[in-house]
Amino acid sequence: MEPKQSLSDAERSRYEWQLWVPGFGASGQERLKRASVLISRCGGVGGIVAYELAAAGVGRLVLAHAGDVRLNDLNRQLLMTTDWIGKPRVECAAARLRELNPLVEVETVAENIRADNAERLVGRVDLVIDCAPIFSERLLLNREAVRQNKPLVDCAMYDLEAQLTTIIPGKTPCLACLYPEEPPSWKREFPVFGAVAGVIGSLGAMEAIKVLAELGEPLLRRMLLCDLRDMSFRQTHLQQRTDCAVCGHLGKEVR
Amino acid sequence: MRITVHYMAQVKHAAGRAVEQIELDRSCTVQELVIQLAEGGAEPLRRLLLGDRGALQTALLLFVGDKQVSAGQTMPLHDGDVVTVLSPMAGG
Numbered sequence: 001m002e003p004k005q006s007l008s009d010a011e012r013s014r015y016e017w018q019l020w021v022p023g024f025g026a027s028g029q030e031r032l033k034r035a036s037v038l039i040s041r042c043g044g045v046g047g048i049v050a051y052e053l054a055a056a057g058v059g060r061l062v063l064a065h066a067g068d069v070r071l072n073d074l075n076r077q078l079l080m081t082t083d084w085i086g087k088p089r090v091e092c093a094a095a096r097l098r099e100l101n102p103l104v105e106v107e108t109v110a111e112n113i114r115a116d117n118a119e120r121l122v123g124r125v126d127l128v129i130d131c132a133p134i135f136s137e138r139l140l141l142n143r144e145a146v147r148q149n150k151p152l153v154d155c156a157m158y159d160l161e162a163q164l165t166t167i168i169p170g171k172t173p174c175l176a177c178l179y180p181e182e183p184p185s186w187k188r189e190f191p192v193f194g195a196v197a198g199v200i201g202s203l204g205a206m207e208a209i210k211v212l213a214e215l216g217e218p219l220l221r222r223m224l225l226c227d228l229r230d231m232s233f234r235q236t237h238l239q240q241r242t243d244c245a246v247c248g249h250l251g252k253e254v255r
Numbered sequence: 256m257r258i259t260v261h262y263m264a265q266v267k268h269a270a271g272r273a274v275e276q277i278e279l280d281r282s283c284t285v286q287e288l289v290i291q292l293a294e295g296g297a298e299p300l301r302r303l304l305l306g307d308r309g310a311l312q313t314a315l316l317l318f319v320g321d322k323q324v325s326a327g328q329t330m331p332l333h334d335g336d337v338v339t340v341l342s343p344m345a346g347g
Contacts, residue, residue: 040346041346041347043346043347044346044347045346045347046346076347130346131346131347132345132346132347133345133346133347134345135343135345138345138346155346156343156344156345156346157344157345157346157347158264158265158344158345159264159267159268161263161264161267161344162344163341163344177325178314178316179313179314179343180313180314181313181314182314183312183314183342183343184306184312185265185302185303185312185342185343186265186314186343186345188347189347190345190347192347197346197347223316223323225263225339225341227263227273229273234321235321236318236321236322236323236339237321237322237323238323239323239324239325239328241325241326241327243327
């Protein structure tokens, strides 16, 4: 049985507009308050994810991102500010989140996802959100989320395009079903607008809220494809690989 | 047989267009179509679509209509099908 954790007057006031959402209400808000989320990199996409989840009242956010703020981060990394150039990204992001919502616990890890920290970081949360630009990190996070049976929201973008899917180990294809190995042609730096990162970050945050609060229908076994050049949004149906090295041994639901 | 091909992400840049119509004189699978497009395309497109040994890159996502066709599936194309070729994207 879930422990009862009632909302304070300050919380009821802060979250009043979303408490009115049918199917969410106080029980949904309490689920968010009890929840913890790991955000792999809090840059263009992950910064918006973090901001939305902090605003929504997710109880604990773990931000994992190495490095210092650079000038060319600032077209899209909206938690970063010009006066923080040369200082740690993750601390800048945490300061902004605490200004927005001091009720949310923000943990900072000035590291990207690596083989020697993935197990520990994924183990500290209920859900993970993949916003990293490098496939080795993305595939590591996926592997660990599947191993620990944690839901993973996968956000990606390029140019004016973006894609989103939600992975539930054993019930949906995992990231390695889609990308069995690191794509050789992918480069860490690529053309994109901050507004594209904002769109897919907001949508990814909504997916996380839905999974945590058991609201609506997450994008399971489906991938949302967006092309903001012509504002086309479409859903596609994904295939689980029976020979997937990461999740092929799990569940039969989608085969 | 007429097939519409949509390119997304890096392959759109490499193909130099978002969409094209392909006339096929015989039926083929979506994988065979993409290999044909690669072999007839310029080097950047070929490099994104094919690996060193001429097989399709494993990280390409291929869709016929709204359904993904995975690497092991052989799905013959039909007149009027819409194929989407999507190269990887990531966060940042």
